[in-house]
Amino acid sequence: MAQLLAVEIIYRGVFQKTLAKNITRGIVLAAHNEGKLGISFGRYGDSPERNGIPGKSFAIVADDEQTLEAGMAQYEPKQVDLTVVLDDTLCKGVESWAWYGLRPVHYALKPKSTLIVVSLDNAAALLKNIHRREQPYKLGIVKGLASFSGMWIFKDDHTDMRVLGSIAKALPELFSFASVEKFINEKLKSPLKATSARTAFERFTTVDVKAGQGNPEEVVKFDLPGWHDMRSAVSIKGQGQGGPYADPVTKEVGGFRPARNEKFKKYSTRTLRPVINFATCTKCTLCWLDCPDASFDVTPEGTYDANLEVCCGCGVCEEVCPVKNCITMVNESEFHDNKSQWAEFRKDKEAYLKWLETTIQKGEPIEKRAHGFRYRGQYQEEIPEAMEIANKG
Amino acid sequence: MATLTKSLEEEKKITEQEALITGAEAIAIACKLANVDVVTAYPIRPYDTVMQYISQLVADGEMDCEFIVAEGEHSQFEIVKHASVCGARVFCGSSGVGWMYAMEALTVSPALRVPMVCMVGNRALDDPGAFGVEHNDALAVRDLGWMLTWVDSAQEALDTALIAYRVAEDRRILVPLALSCDGAFLTHSQALVKIPTAEQVKKFLPPYDRGNLLLHPDNVISVAPQCNEDWVMEIRRQNYAVTEITCDVIREVYKDFERTFGRKYGNPFFEEYMTEDAEVVLLGMGTLSTPVKVAIRKMREEGKKVGFVRLRWFRPFAGPELAKCLERFKAIGVIDRDFSFGSPNLSGVVATEVRSAMYTGSSTRPPVLGFIGGLGGREVTVPDVEKTTDIVFQAAQGKAQPLTQWIGLRE
Numbered sequence: 001m002a003q004l005l006a007v008e009i010i011y012r013g014v015f016q017k018t019l020a021k022n023i024t025r026g027i028v029l030a031a032h033n034e035g036k037l038g039i040s041f042g043r044y045g046d047s048p049e050r051n052g053i054p055g056k057s058f059a060i061v062a063d064d065e066q067t068l069e070a071g072m073a074q075y076e077p078k079q080v081d082l083t084v085v086l087d088d089t090l091c092k093g094v095e096s097w098a099w100y101g102l103r104p105v106h107y108a109l110k111p112k113s114t115l116i117v118v119s120l121d122n123a124a125a126l127l128k129n130i131h132r133r134e135q136p137y138k139l140g141i142v143k144g145l146a147s148f149s150g151m152w153i154f155k156d157d158h159t160d161m162r163v164l165g166s167i168a169k170a171l172p173e174l175f176s177f178a179s180v181e182k183f184i185n186e187k188l189k190s191p192l193k194a195t196s197a198r199t200a201f202e203r204f205t206t207v208d209v210k211a212g213q214g215n216p217e218e219v220v221k222f223d224l225p226g227w228h229d230m231r232s233a234v235s236i237k238g239q240g241q242g243g244p245y246a247d248p249v250t251k252e253v254g255g256f257r258p259a260r261n262e263k264f265k266k267y268s269t270r271t272l273r274p275v276i277n278f279a280t281c282t283k284c285t286l287c288w289l290d291c292p293d294a295s296f297d298v299t300p301e302g303t304y305d306a307n308l309e310v311c312c313g314c315g316v317c318e319e320v321c322p323v324k325n326c327i328t329m330v331n332e333s334e335f336h337d338n339k340s341q342w343a344e345f346r347k348d349k350e351a352y353l354k355w356l357e358t359t360i361q362k363g364e365p366i367e368k369r370a371h372g373f374r375y376r377g378q379y380q381e382e383i384p385e386a387m388e389i390a391n392k393g
Numbered sequence: 394m395a396t397l398t399k400s401l402e403e404e405k406k407i408t409e410q411e412a413l414i415t416g417a418e419a420i421a422i423a424c425k426l427a428n429v430d431v432v433t434a435y436p437i438r439p440y441d442t443v444m445q446y447i448s449q450l451v452a453d454g455e456m457d458c459e460f461i462v463a464e465g466e467h468s469q470f471e472i473v474k475h476a477s478v479c480g481a482r483v484f485c486g487s488s489g490v491g492w493m494y495a496m497e498a499l500t501v502s503p504a505l506r507v508p509m510v511c512m513v514g515n516r517a518l519d520d521p522g523a524f525g526v527e528h529n530d531a532l533a534v535r536d537l538g539w540m541l542t543w544v545d546s547a548q549e550a551l552d553t554a555l556i557a558y559r560v561a562e563d564r565r566i567l568v569p570l571a572l573s574c575d576g577a578f579l580t581h582s583q584a585l586v587k588i589p590t591a592e593q594v595k596k597f598l599p600p601y602d603r604g605n606l607l608l609h610p611d612n613v614i615s616v617a618p619q620c621n622e623d624w625v626m627e628i629r630r631q632n633y634a635v636t637e638i639t640c641d642v643i644r645e646v647y648k649d650f651e652r653t654f655g656r657k658y659g660n661p662f663f664e665e666y667m668t669e670d671a672e673v674v675l676l677g678m679g680t681l682s683t684p685v686k687v688a689i690r691k692m693r694e695e696g697k698k699v700g701f702v703r704l705r706w707f708r709p710f711a712g713p714e715l716a717k718c719l720e721r722f723k724a725i726g727v728i729d730r731d732f733s734f735g736s737p738n739l740s741g742v743v744a745t746e747v748r749s750a751m752y753t754g755s756s757t758r759p760p761v762l763g764f765i766g767g768l769g770g771r772e773v774t775v776p777d778v779e780k781t782t783d784i785v786f787q788a789a790q791g792k793a794q795p796l797t798q799w800i801g802l803r804e
Contacts, residue, residue, distance in 0.1 A: 045621045075622075224623055224624070225627075226627065227627035227628075227631050227634075230627055230628070230631065231605075231606075231614075232506055232567075232631050233478075233504075233505050233506035233567070233606045233616065234504050234505055234616065234618070234628055235505075235606060235614045235615065236614060236616075237613075237614055238612075238613025238614050238615065239613070240613070
């Protein structure tokens with residue numbers, strides 16, 4: 001059979017949906033310049049119109065029609081030759097809207113293939129979050145923020161062009177850079193965009209990731225039951241009531257932790273997480289009351305701990321908290337586990353407060369954006385920085 | 394003396410009463426006897442007759458239920474859906490386009506295992522706006538997991554309503570049921586009906602129990618979540634599993650009905666009339682039976698060996714059983730009070746289903762002719778039936794006939 005190549009783009013809905021589509025379309029059209037045939041599609045089981053929900057777009061490219069059809073006969077490619085991640089907080093894994101558990105970001109990547117991440121971080125930092133795997137692969141970084149390019153009013157920052165240029169380098173079997181350039185010049189008619197793509201193509205490098213290298217976390221796995229074992233009437237058993245729990249130091253039991261679904265976690269839905277200063281908390285209850293997902297545990301001390309298996313990072317708690325810097329939303333890429341913050345605080349109060357001050361708050365509000373903006377006008381402010389990053393590479 | 398008086402009173406209490414009532418009234422009385430908890434209503438003819446009778450029973454203090462007049466059919470069916478999930482025995486219904494307006498609520502009920510019992514007063518679908526009977530309204534849910542039954546007398550309406558609750562609320566079934574009554578011929582005509590006693594009904598119909606599917610603070614569950622391709626097939630398969638056993642449960646319930654009330658319906662799924670020695674038969678649903686039976690008696694006097702099969706249950710469709718019944722005739726004429734535009738052979742719904750059942754369940758291949766008639770409430774006359782039968786006889790004698798013909802139509 002002739003050559004069949006598949007590329008997946010992992011992105012966050014709704015902000016990056018168009019960007020992902022533009023890249024997969026670009027892949028198909030650039031490859032078509034070499035006489036190849038392809039299709040581009042979004043994963044239907046996703047919910048790409050929802051804020052922050054991880055989604056996937058695919059491009060399948062083949063040498064001839066029958067080979068392409070063999071690729072199209074699947075709901076989505078089971079294995080891909082290249083994976084692109086448009087928001088580096090997704091390095092923690094992908095939870096589809098359809099429930100397959102948490103899947104490592106390179107779940108579908110063929111051995112020795114390339115994983116491209118758009119990020120400001122370096123490979124070592126990303127590998128703290130990217131799960132380890134048995135097969136080696138290559139990791140390449142396209143420097144940049146989680147881009148909103150292509151979405152309605154937001155300005156085009158050429159992320160799609162830079163990704164296409166990088167792909168030409170990472171997977172030359174798919175298409176040469178000349179084909180990308182031809183696509184940009186003929187279809188998009190923008191010499192500036194072609195320059196962005198060329199710069200990225202020239203600068204793109206990868207590092208080898210060895211087998212077993214990366215985040216050792218065991219991902220949540222989930223076996224879907226057969227129809228005999230499922231509850232009938234499209235109903236789900238409730239989670240019971242929950243109850244008090246123990247202080248990790250004194251073992252004193254108190255507070256309240258609601259019972260929660262053991263299987264449904266929200267780890268990778270989150271791009272920001274609330275970081276809590278338990279020393280300044282006045283126990284006013286507002287975060288606990290206003291959290292739309294009931295994600296706060298009442299600690300035995302009477303303070304409130306955001307349970308990171310449940311929190312989806314919306315930031316309402318930070319909004320309603322009346323104490324300055326008591327709850328701070330911080331980019332998820334700063335963290336590599338989902339441990340209870342209160343337990344850490346209880347174990348070593350000083351170390352926790354120091355960590356809070358030096359690592360997280362850095363003496364100023366956290367500016368690093370994930371998929372959302374923290375105030376009106378932030379995007380416009382970021383444009384010069386984004387351009388600088390793009391120019392420097 | 395005092396003892397004797399008391400026993401006479403008791404005797405009177407446990408004896409069934411006879412009353413001259415319409416089919417709709419009969420169903421209202423069945424609701425009272427079944428001690429229905431929640432009734433929702435929204436007027437549309439001919440269904441509205443039943444809501445009028447129930448509201449009267451409530452106003453007269455004879456029946457105790459939540460009687461809610463909704464702002465439209467969609468809400469009407471949504472309200473009973475929720476009440477049913479919370480453990481209430483419910484009743485509602487509609488007609489024609491009202492039933493169609495409720496369609497979204499109708500589609501979700503089988504998967505949620507809601508044993509709502511509804512009366513569909515069959516009515517032509519708009520346009521043109523018409524009050525008369527056509528079966529396409531109720532038939533619109535035929536593929537969705539609903540049980541569908543047609544009755545042809547007020548007595549059968551009352552009895553089947555009681556049977557309906559028993560079948561629908563069976564823990565193995567728990568799916569909605571539509572009891573179809575032909576507009577006018579049944580909903581608006583009064584006939585003598587034997588009304589069983591509350592004691593008898595109590596014996597026959599146990600309280601509704603959803604078990605662990607009950608939505609209640611003591612049984613915390615979440616109902617109807619959004620899911621994707623990872624769950625949907627299994628959910629559909631669960632509803633198929635219900636349909637696999639529905640015929641058996643219906644048979645069981647009819648036997649118990651006979652034991653309790655002493656009235657016999659024989660085969661629950663279809664009634665056979667003068668079929669023992671028949672060469673050809675007609676087949677249909679609902680009140681069509683009246684002109685057909687009259688015509689058959691007339692034709693029998695003329696020496697024509699014709700019988701009639703009246704289908705009571707359309708869903709479940711007792712395919713193998715019906716095919717075994719029909720394989721012994723030389724030709725079959727199916728009279729559809731419905732249409733199925735663009736269907737194979739451009740026949741009605743019932744003819745298409747009968748052919749399908751015969752293809753797999755019958756050892757013979759008698760011609761199955763489709764006749765479409767009585768649409769929009771038009772009378773199917775005795776001469777119409779005679780003419781139809783003649784065509785079926787022609788087919789039985791090997792003379793090819795069109796697979797679908799319209800009867801009682803102005804050319």
